[in-house]
Amino acid sequence: MASSIETFGLTKRFGSFTALDHLNLKVEGSKCVGFLGPNGAGKTTTLKLLTDMIFPTEGGCRINGVSVQDDRKRALADAGVLIESPEIYPSLTPNEALGMVADLRGLAASDRRDRIRTVLGEVKMSDWADQKVGRMSKGMKQRINIASALVHDPAVLLLDEPSTGLDPRGMAEVRAIVRDLKQSHRLIFMSSHILSEVVDVCDEVALIDKGKLLFYDTLENVTARFANGHSTVDVLLARPITPEDVARRVTPLPSVAGVQQLDPKRLRVRFTGGLDGQEHLVEALVGLHLGVVSVAESESALEEIYLSQISRGD
Ligand SMILES: Nc1ncnc2c1ncn2[C@@H]1O[C@H](COP(=O)(O)OP(=O)(O)OP(=O)(O)O)[C@@H](O)[C@H]1O
Ligand SMILES: [Mg+2]
Numbered sequence: 226m227a228s229s230i231e232t233f234g235l236t237k238r239f240g241s242f243t244a245l246d247h248l249n250l251k252v253e254g255s256k257c258v259g260f261l262g263p264n265g266a267g268k269t270t271t272l273k274l275l276t277d278m279i280f281p282t283e284g285g286c287r288i289n290g291v292s293v294q295d296d297r298k299r300a301l302a303d304a305g306v307l308i309e310s311p312e313i314y315p316s317l318t319p320n321e322a323l324g325m326v327a328d329l330r331g332l333a334a335s336d337r338r339d340r341i342r343t344v345l346g347e348v349k350m351s352d353w354a355d356q357k358v359g360r361m362s363k364g365m366k367q368r369i370n371i372a373s374a375l376v377h378d379p380a381v382l383l384l385d386e387p388s389t390g391l392d393p394r395g396m397a398e399v400r401a402i403v404r405d406l407k408q409s410h411r412l413i414f415m416s417s418h419i420l421s422e423v424v425d426v427c428d429e430v431a432l433i434d435k436g437k438l439l440f441y442d443t444l445e446n447v448t449a450r451f452a453n454g455h456s457t458v459d460v461l462l463a464r465p466i467t468p469e470d471v472a473r474r475v476t477p478l479p480s481v482a483g484v485q486q487l488d489p490k491r492l493r494v495r496f497t498g499g500l501d502g503q504e505h506l507v508e509a510l511v512g513l514h515l516g517v518v519s520v521a522e523s524e525s526a527l528e529e530i531y532l533s534q535i536s537r538g539d
Pocket of ligand 2: 268270386
């Protein structure tokens with residue numbers, strides 16, 4: 226049976242405030258699903274409901290088809306969870322800390338050593354197995370936390386912003402680990418408020434804002450759906466170009482749908498026609514002799530979609 230996470234009408238109110246509003250979502254299979262949303266969207270609330278740390282006001286959820294609210298133990302037996310990174314006792318070593326987790330999870334003593342060795346390998350901490358956790362960087366501690374979630378070899382992994390609070394290198398390491406874990410036939414459900422992280426790591430994305438699901442789809446479909454048949458490239462010029470020249474020479478090119486001047490030497494060009502359109506656009510741009518030194522697909526295209534989907538202000 227494929228792994229699954231499912232919420233139905235899942236609602237959480239804190240007093241009169243609705244943190245999560247009738248969330249209906251089903252994710253299934255071996256993949257990594259990004260649970261994306263700005264601060265306060267309801268991501269942690271959802272993950273806490275999924276792991277029975279809090280109780281829903283209405284609705285419920287299932288993991289692998291088993292109700293978390295009715296049969297917590299069975300529902301969570303095959304789930305690894307990392308929410309709000311716990312502090313590991315600093316004088317413990319990873320071997321000792323993971324040994325305690327293995328105990329709690331009821332792993333047979335004979336399996337423990339192998340299992341701990343495997344998970345320390347998965348989070349690239351094998352060389353640190355017997356060093357005190359207190360001496361480790363934040364990123365290393367977070368990798369041990371991920372290892373804790375993996376000790377019982379769960380098919381479902383729930384991660385709440387696993388890279389948040391780490392420096393860029395720590396973030397990159399955690400992302401690389403999640404990407405690797407994806408290969409091992411798991412369903413990973415990972416919250417994040419960083420779009421580029423979700424694009425980097427996940428196969429699908431569920432976007433929530435203000436407690437409501439805005440959409441759930443594959444990354445490709447999300448991009449295609451919201452780009453409206455348009456693609457965007459950033460063009461770097463060797464020489465500054467005037468706004469008049471942009472309007473007179475670049476905007477009228479075939480397949481161009483819009484041009485934004487980011488600074489005197491940088492243009493963001495929206496165009497139609499997919500790769501063919503892009504080929505013609507690049508040829509035409511070069512033909513204008515504006516001093517084009519590079520044309521790159523705009524990373525901010527998805528960022529714009531993200532920002533346009535989440536309501537801002539209030
Ligand atoms: N115990 C609580 N009591 C009152 N309000 C709460 C409680 N827990 C969460 N909230 C509120 O519910 C909303 C959703 O919170 P949640 O922590 O789920 O957001 P989030 O998407 O995880 O955000 P972040 O990206 O900042 O972690 C927030 O406005 C938060 O203040
Ligand atoms: Mg949160």
